[in-house]
Amino acid sequence: MQEEQHDNLPMVDGNEVLESQNEPQSSVDEAIEIIENLNAEVSEDTTIGESHDIPMLNYEAMDMENLVTELENLVVSDKIMAVKNHVEEIKSVFLSKYNHFIEEKKEAFVNENPDSTEEFEYHFPLKSKFDSLYSNFRSKKNTHFKSLESDLKSNLQTRLALIEELKSLINPGENIKDNLKQFNDLRERWKTAGAIPKDKYNHVWNNFHFHVENFYDYLHLDREARDIDFKHNLEAKLKIIARAQELVNEADVMKAFRELQSLHKIWKEDIGPVSRENREEIWAAFSELTKQMHDKRELIFEQQRGSEVENLAKKKEIIAAIEAITTEKIAIHSGWQTQVEKIEALRANFFSAGKVPTEVNEQTWSDFKTAVRNFNVHKNSFYKDIKKDQNTNLDKKNALVARAKELQESTDFNVSTPIMKKIQEEWKQIGHVPKKYSDSVWKEFKEACNHYFNRLHTEKNENEEVEVAAFEKKKEYLESLKSFELVGDHKTDLDAIKSHIEAWKAIGKVPFARRHIEGKFNKILDVLFEKLSLSKKDTDMMRFSNRMDSLSESNDTRKIDNEKIFLIRKVEEVQNEIFQLENNIQFFAKAKKDNPMVLEVMKNIEHHKEELATWKEKLKQIRQM
Numbered sequence: 001m002q003e004e005q006h007d008n009l010p011m012v013d014g015n016e017v018l019e020s021q022n023e024p025q026s027s028v029d030e031a032i033e034i035i036e037n038l039n040a041e042v043s044e045d046t047t048i049g050e051s052h053d054i055p056m057l058n059y060e061a062m063d064m065e066n067l068v069t070e071l072e073n074l075v076v077s078d079k080i081m082a083v084k085n086h087v088e089e090i091k092s093v094f095l096s097k098y099n100h101f102i103e104e105k106k107e108a109f110v111n112e113n114p115d116s117t118e119e120f121e122y123h124f125p126l127k128s129k130f131d132s133l134y135s136n137f138r139s140k141k142n143t144h145f146k147s148l149e150s151d152l153k154s155n156l157q158t159r160l161a162l163i164e165e166l167k168s169l170i171n172p173g174e175n176i177k178d179n180l181k182q183f184n185d186l187r188e189r190w191k192t193a194g195a196i197p198k199d200k201y202n203h204v205w206n207n208f209h210f211h212v213e214n215f216y217d218y219l220h221l222d223r224e225a226r227d228i229d230f231k232h233n234l235e236a237k238l239k240i241i242a243r244a245q246e247l248v249n250e251a252d253v254m255k256a257f258r259e260l261q262s263l264h265k266i267w268k269e270d271i272g273p274v275s276r277e278n279r280e281e282i283w284a285a286f287s288e289l290t291k292q293m294h295d296k297r298e299l300i301f302e303q304q305r306g307s308e309v310e311n312l313a314k315k316k317e318i319i320a321a322i323e324a325i326t327t328e329k330i331a332i333h334s335g336w337q338t339q340v341e342k343i344e345a346l347r348a349n350f351f352s353a354g355k356v357p358t359e360v361n362e363q364t365w366s367d368f369k370t371a372v373r374n375f376n377v378h379k380n381s382f383y384k385d386i387k388k389d390q391n392t393n394l395d396k397k398n399a400l401v402a403r404a405k406e407l408q409e410s411t412d413f414n415v416s417t418p419i420m421k422k423i424q425e426e427w428k429q430i431g432h433v434p435k436k437y438s439d440s441v442w443k444e445f446k447e448a449c450n451h452y453f454n455r456l457h458t459e460k461n462e463n464e465e466v467e468v469a470a471f472e473k474k475k476e477y478l479e480s481l482k483s484f485e486l487v488g489d490h491k492t493d494l495d496a497i498k499s500h501i502e503a504w505k506a507i508g509k510v511p512f513a514r515r516h517i518e519g520k521f522n523k524i525l526d527v528l529f530e531k532l533s534l535s536k537k538d539t540d541m542m543r544f545s546n547r548m549d550s551l552s553e554s555n556d557t558r559k560i561d562n563e564k565i566f567l568i569r570k571v572e573e574v575q576n577e578i579f580q581l582e583n584n585i586q587f588f589a590k591a592k593k594d595n596p597m598v599l600e601v602m603k604n605i606e607h608h609k610e611e612l613a614t615w616k617e618k619l620k621q622i623r624q625m
Contacts, residue, residue, distance in 0.1 A: 028291045056086060059093045061352035064101070067094045068130050075137045080144040087137055098127055100369055107376055125428065155194035159204050162190050166211045183215060191270075205268060213273045227275075234274040237282050240267055244289040253296045260293050305357070312356040315364055318346050322371040326378050336379060343375055394433040397441050400426060404448035413456055420452055464511060471510040474517050477503070481524055486531055497528050522547070544618050560622065567619040574612040581605045 059067060071090050074083040105122050166186055169179050196204060216226055240263050247263075250256035267286065274282065322343060330336050356364050383389070400423050407423075410416040433441060481500065486493040504521055548563070585601050 028287050030294070056089065058352065058354065059090050060354070061348075062093070064094055064097050064126055064130075067097075068126055068133065071130065071133050071137075075133050075140075080137075080141050084141065087134070091134060094130055096365060098124070098130075100372070103369070103373065104376055107373070108380060123428070125425065152195060152197045156196040156200055156204070158193045159190070159196060159208070162186060162193065163204070163208050163211060166208065166215065170211065170214055187212075187272075209268070209273070216273055229272060230275045230278075233272045234278055234282070236271045237267060237274060237286070240271075241282060241286050241289065244286060244293070248289055248292050248296070253293075253300055257293055257297045260290065264290070308355050308357045311354040312360060312364065314353045315350055315356060315368065318350045318353070319364075319367050319371045322346055322368075322375060326371070326375040330382070336382060339375075340379070343372065347372065390432055390434050393431050394437055394441065396430050397427065397433060397445065400430075401441060401444045401448065404445055404452070408448045408452040409455075410452070413459060416452070417456060420449065424449065467509055467511045470508040471514050471517060473507045474504065474510060474521070477507065478517070478520060478524070481521075484528075486528065490532065493528075493532060497525065497532075501525070541614070541617060541621075545621065548622060564619070564622050567615060567622060570615045571612065571619060574608055574615060578605060578608045578612065581608065 057070065059070070062070065067090050071087065071094075074087055074090070077083050102122060102124075106120050109120050109122075166183075169183055169186070190208065216230075244260060244263055247256040247260055273279070325339055325342055325346075328339070330339055350368055355361075404420065404423055407416050407420055427445065432438075484496075484500070486496075510517060548560075581601055581604055585598065585605075
């Protein structure tokens with residue numbers, strides 16, 4: 001088939017060009033291929049492109065608690081592919097540190113209990129939290145992939161069908177105007193056909209554009225219409241080349257390279273072909289700029305690889321320093337404390353030193369663990385028969401007992417409960433105490449905690465009774481609303497609805513498990529609002545205000561924050577749509593004002609502006625809460 005000969009075209013307008021350029025063809029092809037592959041990956045899942053907006057932090061320099069916090073922040077995101085690499089990096093670092101931590105605890109246990117037959121166990125709540133968060137992420141990722149796979153397959157079949165439809169248009173015997181109309185309709189459907197698998201991306205796009213060029217070059221189109229389209233496309237591509245030239249001189253190379261990716265995507269997906277005499281020239285110019293940007297990006301990667309080699313040298317020095325400390329002879333407690341501080345400082349330096357080349361990462365980490373383990377063995381042999389740490393632990397636990405007793409009669413549960421839970425967590429982190437005090441100190445602590453939390457549960461039960469009563473009142477109120485009828489006067493009816501809303505709020509909160517009653521009330525309101533002679537915008541705003549009042553009353557800050565983020569994104573999204581439409585209208589500068597396509601675009605712009613005003617008004621309202 002003829003189109004198969006063009007499946008490997010580098011881009012829409014690239015076909016056996018660049019041979020006259022100074023740069024070797026292979027180096028230019030490599031630069032373009034990299035961008036092609038990146039765009040194919042982003043096309044398959046658009047959230048990949050958003051990963052650039054999430055900084056890849058130095059996770060190795062973080063402790064396990066901060067790593068879990070970062071993981072918690074990432075897992076809530078719906079942009080699975082945008083955070084995937086970040087999550088996997090956190091997982092790798094956390095597990096390495098956790099395994100090292102457990103090894104140290106096990107060594108200490110064995111040294112303190114040399115004759116014990118008890119199996120070593122260590123409960124680490126942070127690890128349980130990490131496992132739960134990562135499991136949640138993995139579940140979301142699997143769901144995401146299943147949904148994505150189905151959509152990609154469906155979109156691929158749609159695009160292949162459009163290509164076949166395009167091929168059928170190249171028939172000189174058909175009516176030119178009808179073919180042109182069908183062609184424009186087909187291009188619009190192509191733009192909205194959705195993402196396809198990345199391994200099919202270049203093949204399908206090049207195939208499509210091959211037949212687009214055939215349509216222009218071989219079908220006897222109206223010359224004036226064809227030339228106007230060619231001119232518009234040429235102007236658009238020259239603008240892209242001008243912007244690419246600016247990007248070559250940008251200081252932030254990686255940011256500029258990402259924008260260059262977008263320019264390639266626009267060149268390939270949004271702009272049609274140009275006249276045959278211009279194709280090779282403009283593609284050669286764009287390809288040369290792509291090559292220059294690729295070279296600058298590769299230079300940065302080379303510098304990064306150089307930094308990784310320097311980091312490896314630093315880490316080897318740190319390992320050597322730990323090994324040297326381990327050989328020193330220390331005979332007093334204060335001396336060992338100093339040595340421990342040195343090791344901790346070296347550990348911190350090791351974790352903050354940065355990445356090393358991937359091929360030596362595992363070996364470097366293994367050498368570090370071995371060095372630290374040898375130091376710990378040496379240290380533990382000195383403390384084998386010393387119980388000073390246990391006495392220190394006893395002091396810490398006695399201090400926690402005193403704090404728990406101070407809070408056990410507190411009535412400010414909102415403030416005291418997190419403190420009591422923190423005290424319990426701190427208790428778990430403290431090691432052994434002398435056996436003769438172990439039972440008594442635990443009994444005191446347990447009694448203080450139980451006393452406080454029993455009071456807390458009693459308080460919650462009382463509050464629940466109030467909420468249950470509110471629920472019953474709201475049930476009765478819903479029944480009374482069934483007989484409510486609008487009188488037909490707009491102001492009177494609107495005031496009556498508002499009065500019902502205020503009365504409903506005054507009843508108070510209901511138990512969380514029974515909050516479905518709020519939905520029933522809102523459905524009744526929706527019916528009443530529909531009957532009012534309000535505009536769609538006014539009705540929408542009143543519903544929104546009522547929902548925001550409910551969230552504010554329930555003090556659900558998380559949902560309020562999520563709503564605010566959603567509104568900000570919608571404002572940005574609609575603004576971008578308006579900008580794109582206003583930019584598109586420029587292509588019809590010479591068209592008549594009553595041109596159906598112009599009128600449709602103008603109608604779309606006005607619709608989006610009205611929609612933008614509503615979103616902005618909602619955002620303003622939620623910011624004033």
